[in-house]
Amino acid sequence: MTGEITMIQLGLGGVGQALTHQVLACQAALEQRYGFALCYRALVDRSGALVAEQSLDRATIQAALDAKQQGATLATLPQAQRGPINLADMLPDHPIIIVDVTAADGMETLLTAAVAAGHRIVLANKRPLTAGLDAFQALTEHGATRYEATVGAGLPVISALQALLDGGDVVRSIEASMSGTLGYLCTALEEGRPLSAAVRIAHENGWTEPDPRDDLSGADVARKALILARTCGLAWEMNDVPGEPWFPPPMAVVSVNEFMQRVGELDADMAGRVTAARAKGMALRYAAVMEPAGASVGLRELPLEHPLATLRGTDNLFSFTTDRYTNQPLVVRGPGAGVDVTAAGVLGDIVATARELSERHRA
Ligand SMILES: NC(=O)c1ccc[n+]([C@@H]2O[C@H](COP(=O)([O-])OP(=O)(O)OC[C@H]3O[C@@H](n4cnc5c(N)ncnc54)[C@H](OP(=O)(O)O)[C@@H]3O)[C@@H](O)[C@H]2O)c1
Known part of the structure; x- marks a missing residue:
């Protein structure tokens, strides 16, 4: 059954x-492989939600996807609940995802609250894991939360780190370049393009x-660094991983429009930094280094043969140096x-969680 x-x-x-x-595309295969059907009880955006007593049918889910693709909100659909949703009202007695x-x-x-209810x-979304340490601990206690896609998108970064920790290894340092957006900007600068032109292209294409400024402030990288550090068991808060911003403080307080108009003010300085690095045979990369003693997150000059310096475009690289991977670190790239x-990273986590819940139903 x-x-x-x-x-x-x-x-x-x-x-x-x-x-x-992806969920719709893999439902039949999951049913065949694992014997469970993955069903939606609700789909939610800022405007409202589609909610079913049991599960949303395929036609309703498709209508939601069509509406969102055309730029409409869920609230415009006839069967939608409008306004902010109360998640607690939607939760059944048995565990769901x-x-x-x-x-x-x-x-x-x-x-x-949902974790506390089982x-x-x-x-x-990185933000629930980078609020207070209490929230991180409450969410991740007993493996209640999976979060692979918060760091490195679909790359198996969190699972690699957790496998090291579960196997009793001790992480000595993690060195990473983990912003696709900042990676793209570093490559554009190296190709001689002005920073402002590259930021505008990235912004228009939705890559930022x-x-x-959420990317250029270093805050997005700092959040990922904090998630990795907390996964290692370090009791860090956001101020333990200060990211180096690409812009001066006065540009932090203007509107997005004004920032985009003034981003050209950063061109000369950034072009100069890239040229200075190149003159020394180095490349400029936005790198994070995390060690139990502390973290550094910012623009670094690295030798051209350094693995982070060989990255291009939106590629990420994570290098784990541990007690067992000492001379040759474990690398995910x-x-x-x-x-x-x-x-796909999110779906992998959903399927792993669903398999556990399914086993529990059977037991
Ligand atoms: N894009 C990537 O390559 C990438 C990689 C790794 C991780 N991530 C993370 O994945 C998450 C989603 O990214 P995205 O690119 O899909 O963002 P997005 O296009 O801005 O979509 C965000 C969605 O969340 C909805 N939303 C916002 N606040 C909400 C609320 N309070 N209640 C219910 N729904 C709410 C929005 O509703 P409306 O549609 O009504 O605005 C929208 O549908 C982010 O946390 C991002 O950092 C993204």
Whole structure:
């Protein structure tokens, strides 16, 4: 007999839509392989939600995807609940999976309450894990939350790190270049393009956050560094991983439009830094180094043969030096951005969680 594994998806943007397409595409294969059907109880965006008593049918899910693809909100669909949703009202007595593919602040409150009620969480949203340490611990206690896609998009970074830790290894340092956006900008600068032109292209193509300063401030990289550090058991807060910004403080307080108009003011300085590095046989990369003693996150001059210096475009690289991987670190490298690979990382976490819940049903 086929059991149903139910999920609620918060967010139906780039990653969320790609994820829903992937879920629909793999349902039959999962049923055949593992004997459970992955079902949506609700799809949620900022405007409202589609909610079913049991599970949303395929036609309703497709209507939601069509609406979002055309730029409409879920609230415009006739069967939608409009306005902010109350997640607690949607949660059944038995454990389900709540998937957060928003970029929203403050989700940790409702997600920790769901964990306390026995539900399971899958995240692409970094923010619930980078709020207070209490929230991180409440979410991740007893493996209640999976979060592979929060770092390195679809690359198996968190799972590699967890495998090292579960095997009793001790992580001495993690060196990484983990922003697809900043990687793209470093490559553009190396090719002689002005920073402002590269930022505008990245912004127009949706490769940056809506406010590109979320990337250029180093905050996005700092959040990922904090997630890696906390996964290693370090009791760090956001101020333990200060990211070096690419712009001076006065540009932090202007509107996004004004920032985009003034971003050209940064061109000469950044071009100069790249030229100075090249004159020394070095490349400029936005790198993070995390050790138990502390972290550094910022622009670094690296020898051309350094693995991080060989990265191009949006590729990421993570290098784990541990007690067992000492002379030759364990390296994970590959595309570190993109909605399809990110959604695939989320789906992998959903399926792993669903398999556990399914085993528990059977027991
Ligand atoms: N794109 C990538 O390559 C990538 C890689 C790794 C991780 N991520 C992470 O994945 C997450 C999603 O990224 P994205 O590119 O898909 O972002 P996005 O296109 O901006 O989509 C965000 C979605 O979340 C919804 N949302 C925002 N606040 C909400 C709330 N309070 N309640 C319910 N829904 C809410 C938005 O609703 P509306 O549609 O109504 O606006 C939208 O559907 C982010 O946390 C991002 O950092 C992305």
